[in-house]
Amino acid sequence: MPLVRIDIKRNPDPSYAKKLGKVVYDSMKAAIHAPDQDNFQVLAEHDDEHFVYDPAYLGINRSDGLVFIQITLNEGRSTDQKKLLYKTIAEGLHREAGVRPEDVFINLVEVKKENWSFGNGVAQYAT
Numbered sequence: 001m002p003l004v005r006i007d008i009k010r011n012p013d014p015s016y017a018k019k020l021g022k023v024v025y026d027s028m029k030a031a032i033h034a035p036d037q038d039n040f041q042v043l044a045e046h047d048d049e050h051f052v053y054d055p056a057y058l059g060i061n062r063s064d065g066l067v068f069i070q071i072t073l074n075e076g077r078s079t080d081q082k083k084l085l086y087k088t089i090a091e092g093l094h095r096e097a098g099v100r101p102e103d104v105f106i107n108l109v110e111v112k113k114e115n116w117s118f119g120n121g122v123a124q125y126a127t
Contacts, residue, residue, distance in 0.1 A: 001116060001125070002034055004041040007068040009051045016097065017043040023092040024069060031085040032077055053105075066103045067093065074125075075110035082108060 006020050021041045028034035055062045069089065077085075086106050093099035113125035 001038060001113075002028055002040070002071050002073040004028075004072075005044070005068075005070040006041065007044045007046060007051070007070075008066070009064050010045045010047055017045060019097050020067060020093060020099070023096050024071075024089055027085060027088040027092050028071070031088040032073075032081050060102050062105075063100065063103055065099060066105060067099055068105050068107075070107045070109060072109040072111060074113050074116075077108075077110075 004021065004024055006017060006024065008017060008020070011017065021043055025034070025039045025041070029036070051066075053062055053066050053068075085108075086104075089106060090099075090101045090104040093104055094101055114123050114127075116123065116125050118124050
C-alpha cells in the first residue's frame with residue numbers, strides 16, 4: 001500500500017534513481033513490513049531551477065546530493081516503527097548508493113485505508 005516518491009537532482013548515472021528506489025522498498029519491507037510485490041514508486045530527477053532546499057535548516061548541512069523521499073501509507077505505525085524506517089533508509093542509501101545521511105529527507109503521509117484504489121475503480125481496502 002505505500003506509494004513512494006523520490007526526487008533528486010539530475011544524476012549522470014541513469015540507474016541511480018532506481019537504485020535509491022530499491023533501497024527504500026527493501027527498507028520498508030524490513031522496518032514496517034511492507035508486503036512483497038507492493039512496490040509503487042515515482043522517481044523524478046530535476047534541474048537546478050526545479051530542486052530547491054535550504055542547505056542548513058535545523059543545523060543539518062545538506063548538499064546537492066539531497067534525496068527527497070515522500071511515502072504515502074496507511075496510518076497506524078508506531079513512532080518507533082517510523083524511527084526505524086528513517087534509520088534503515090538512511091543507512092541503506094549510504095551503504096548502497098553513497099548518499100550522505102545528512103542528505104536523506106523523508107516525509108510520511110498517513111492516510112486511512114479507504115483512501116486507496118489500486119485499479120478498476122474499486123476501493124480494495126474499504127470495509
